[in-house]
Amino acid sequence: MNKAKLYWNKMSHGQRHAIETAFISMIVTCLILIMISLSYKTYATNDYWAIYVGDDKVGVVSSESAANEVIRDVESHFASKAASVEQISVQPSLSKKIVEENKSKKIKIDSSEGIVNKILTGGVDVKEHHVVAGDTLWSIASSYGISIDQLKEMNPDKNLDLILPGDKVIISSTRPMVSVHVVQRVTTKESIEQSTRYESSAELYEDEEQVKEQGAAGVKKIVTRQTKENDRVIANEVISQEVIKEPVERVVVKGTKNRFRYPLGGMISSPFGMRIHPVTGAYSMHTGIDITGSYGATITASSGGRVSFTGYKGGYGNTVIIDHGNGYKTLYAHCSSISVSVGTTVKQGQAIAAVGTSGVATGPHLHFEIIKNGSPIDPQSMLR
Numbered sequence: 001m002n003k004a005k006l007y008w009n010k011m012s013h014g015q016r017h018a019i020e021t022a023f024i025s026m027i028v029t030c031l032i033l034i035m036i037s038l039s040y041k042t043y044a045t046n047d048y049w050a051i052y053v054g055d056d057k058v059g060v061v062s063s064e065s066a067a068n069e070v071i072r073d074v075e076s077h078f079a080s081k082a083a084s085v086e087q088i089s090v091q092p093s094l095s096k097k098i099v100e101e102n103k104s105k106k107i108k109i110d111s112s113e114g115i116v117n118k119i120l121t122g123g124v125d126v127k128e129h130h131v132v133a134g135d136t137l138w139s140i141a142s143s144y145g146i147s148i149d150q151l152k153e154m155n156p157d158k159n160l161d162l163i164l165p166g167d168k169v170i171i172s173s174t175r176p177m178v179s180v181h182v183v184q185r186v187t188t189k190e191s192i193e194q195s196t197r198y199e200s201s202a203e204l205y206e207d208e209e210q211v212k213e214q215g216a217a218g219v220k221k222i223v224t225r226q227t228k229e230n231d232r233v234i235a236n237e238v239i240s241q242e243v244i245k246e247p248v249e250r251v252v253v254k255g256t257k258n259r260f261r262y263p264l265g266g267m268i269s270s271p272f273g274m275r276i277h278p279v280t281g282a283y284s285m286h287t288g289i290d291i292t293g294s295y296g297a298t299i300t301a302s303s304g305g306r307v308s309f310t311g312y313k314g315g316y317g318n319t320v321i322i323d324h325g326n327g328y329k330t331l332y333a334h335c336s337s338i339s340v341s342v343g344t345t346v347k348q349g350q351a352i353a354a355v356g357t358s359g360v361a362t363g364p365h366l367h368f369e370i371i372k373n374g375s376p377i378d379p380q381s382m383l384r
């Protein structure tokens, strides 16, 4: 040390300066070399990333962001599009690991879609089909929803054209390599059925209805927490329901007006139905009601309509038939006189004939029928 100091002191100023300059430039060169080697290292080591399902390497991509994207794509594959995802877990877990470049071995890069597809379909379930008497290649293949060629591909070591009862045939099917558990919130809209309120009106007949207000169905928003295992929904929990549009009540008016009134104010001497005929003595159907009345008393139209028949009609004697529309007709028999003619439009309560004994009758009365779609019905079921 002392020797070195001695030399240094003996040197001229110029010599010292030259050594200093050489020393500094050496340091600078070293720094530059270090920097170059550092930058060369980052430049040379490409970020290759391997993707793992559990411990199994399923592929390599050329950047960390591509690796993250693959993992994200698999995770989000089973989440519904419009849902907001609360939780996703994947079993076995997906992971990424940087791959050191090895000059002697070229790294094979896979496409991201290829890796995603492999993870989503690369799992294989293997089943054995035990051949029984009556099985054919076609019946086995079709019972698993595959073709004979696919069945042969699944059994490359066997000659399937010679299968016998007791043989085993491999049936493989693909499934995702992972089980993705998704908890997501799903928002749906559902319609709310409207209610109907009935009002009554004396303006309408009792068998008539009119829609006064159409109303409208409501809408509610339902938020559900849905748990999925891959494609399968395993739980659905309603979290909230909110009415976003109240239903509007439908209003229907029901008529109260009697379509038919008594055509004559008297006693019913013979009701509708089977009876022993008062004149012939035969047990037969009485197709109307008999209402007592004095000879010449006024018979009125039971309901408004158009007169469709007047005249003598066998045992009915002098008869009026009124057509009321809607399939209804009324018939008035045994009249002494008729005051309307065919084609006359009559109102409910309007005089149409007079009580008599024409036709087959034991005394003055009105035989009254209500005919619906061609068949007589019990008038008392319609009269009030």
Ligand SMILES: [Zn+2]
Pocket (backbone or CB within 6 Å): 270, 286, 288, 289, 290, 366, 367, 368
């Ligand atoms: Zn009668």
